[in-house]
Amino acid sequence: MVKLRSMSVSLAAYGNVNATSEVKGFPTVKKTGPVGYDSSNWFQILFQCFGSSWPKVLPFCILNTLSMVIFTLLRDHHIIDCSISGQAHTYGSVILSFLLVSRVNTAGQRYAESRGFIGVMYQETRELIQYGLCLSNSYDNNDNEESREWRNELAYRAMILLRTSIAVVEFCSRGLPAWKVPELTGLEQLYLTPNVSWDRHSQRLNNNNDDNGQIDHDNYANSMRVPFRAAYLLRETIVSCEKRLTTPLHITQINAMLGSVDRFLTGFYGMRKFITTPVPFPLIQMTRTILCFYLFTIPLVFLSDTMADNMLERCLSVFMLTYGFMGLELVAIELDDPFGTDDNDFDCLAFANMVFEDSFLIMHDIDGDEWAEKLRCRMRRNDDNDDDSNNNSYQNDTERTNLLNRADMILKEGESFRTDSFAV
Numbered sequence: 001m002v003k004l005r006s007m008s009v010s011l012a013a014y015g016n017v018n019a020t021s022e023v024k025g026f027p028t029v030k031k032t033g034p035v036g037y038d039s040s041n042w043f044q045i046l047f048q049c050f051g052s053s054w055p056k057v058l059p060f061c062i063l064n065t066l067s068m069v070i071f072t073l074l075r076d077h078h079i080i081d082c083s084i085s086g087q088a089h090t091y092g093s094v095i096l097s098f099l100l101v102s103r104v105n106t107a108g109q110r111y112a113e114s115r116g117f118i119g120v121m122y123q124e125t126r127e128l129i130q131y132g133l134c135l136s137n138s139y140d141n142n143d144n145e146e147s148r149e150w151r152n153e154l155a156y157r158a159m160i161l162l163r164t165s166i167a168v169v170e171f172c173s174r175g176l177p178a179w180k181v182p183e184l185t186g187l188e189q190l191y192l193t194p195n196v197s198w199d200r201h202s203q204r205l206n207n208n209n210d211d212n213g214q215i216d217h218d219n220y221a222n223s224m225r226v227p228f229r230a231a232y233l234l235r236e237t238i239v240s241c242e243k244r245l246t247t248p249l250h251i252t253q254i255n256a257m258l259g260s261v262d263r264f265l266t267g268f269y270g271m272r273k274f275i276t277t278p279v280p281f282p283l284i285q286m287t288r289t290i291l292c293f294y295l296f297t298i299p300l301v302f303l304s305d306t307m308a309d310n311m312l313e314r315c316l317s318v319f320m321l322t323y324g325f326m327g328l329e330l331v332a333i334e335l336d337d338p339f340g341t342d343d344n345d346f347d348c349l350a351f352a353n354m355v356f357e358d359s360f361l362i363m364h365d366i367d368g369d370e371w372a373e374k375l376r377c378r379m380r381r382n383d384d385n386d387d388d389s390n391n392n393s394y395q396n397d398t399e400r401t402n403l404l405n406r407a408d409m410i411l412k413e414g415e416s417f418r419t420d421s422f423a424v
Contacts, residue, residue, distance in 0.1 A: 068302060092293075092294050096290050100332075125161070132154045136151055137366045139245075156188075162355060166348045173339060183380070227265075231261055291326070291329055295325055360376050
């Protein structure tokens with residue numbers, strides 16, 4: 001049997017807890033949500049801290065309330081009277097409400113749309129692996145070593161396609177290039193790692209940082225390219241069934257599997273659109289400017305309000321108005337990037353691990369414990385065992401160059417781009 005302890009999903013490790021994960025050379029990343037809740041439990045909704053907007057909005061509420069107290073004391077002690085008319089705020093509140101509602105609606109739509117795209121990627125990975133394994137195993141002659149190797153390679157490359165795509169989605173928050181994901185090993189690692197050829201064909205200027213020094217454009221652009229190259233390897237494996245399976249799949253079955261890869265890439269294209277097309281900056285700037293002006297002049301308006309002479313009443317009103325307007329903006333900010341490390345962000349890798357483990361189980365059911373264990377070992381993290389880390393790197397540039405030359409020769413001859421074709 002497959003070692004289920006090694007494969008089992010731990011929701012405590014991947015779910016809504018404060019667990020952390022670390023990859024060598026990269027920052028520790030807190031596991032995220034989205035946060036679960038019971039909408040019928042009023043007490044939980046009002047007082048739950050995890051995933052709440054209170055920690056972020058509370059400092060603004062306290063700051064504005066303190067300013068209300070200070071301005072009131074200055075006026076009462078006849079030091080200075082900073083009160084202003086509330087007429088401008090009456091019209092400003094209408095504009096600000098419209099901008100904030102539009103902002104939150106846009107952020108919510110992008111949040112749901114991005115979850116749909118990444119859901120397609122999870123679905124097609126799982127379906128492709130199950131479809132390929134079941135179809136190839138349906139023929140009695142496809143139970144030899146060569147056929148099992150093909151199924152194992154198909155599953156591994158499908159999972160690597162998903163894993164590298166997740167790395168692209170999380171690149172801005174985690175900073176891990178797609179070719180450095182710890183699950184990437186062997187030939188696939190060689191083929192997906194940037195090399196001199198990538199630089200030679202690049203049309204981009206050698207610009208490693210943006211104006212703020214926050215994004216490594218070379219790693220970002222190269223990471224975007226990795227899933228497409230992984231998809232090529234996967235497609236090559238699918239069509240190689242005619243040479244590698246004793247009884248090849250029917251052309252309609254091959255087309256169906258290639259269609260799964262197409263639909264996966266459709267989801268990835270959607271994620272690329274989400275990542276590279278943020279909410280227009282002028283809209284964000286206008287909303288933020290009006291919001292700050294409106295909120296931080298509210299205490300001055302209450303100074304001129306003769307109907308509210310009670311200090312507690314004024315402070316409470318300022319506190320709640322700040323919480324409402326600033327809270328909506330902070331929620332929209334959190335929804336703008338649902339793949340970061342905030343409590344309400346998607347834990348993409350957790351759901352990907354569930355797909356991987358489902359695949360291990362299918363491999364166990366079809367080809368047995370030995371091949372399921374081989375697949376699981378290929379997908380284990382490089383940093384799980386320091387002794388094995390050298391197995392996933394090449395000793396020198398000469399060896400790498402020889403392997404690349406051999407890859408070019410195999411591709412020119414139209415042969416299958418297989419791992420056993422690269423035995424040194």
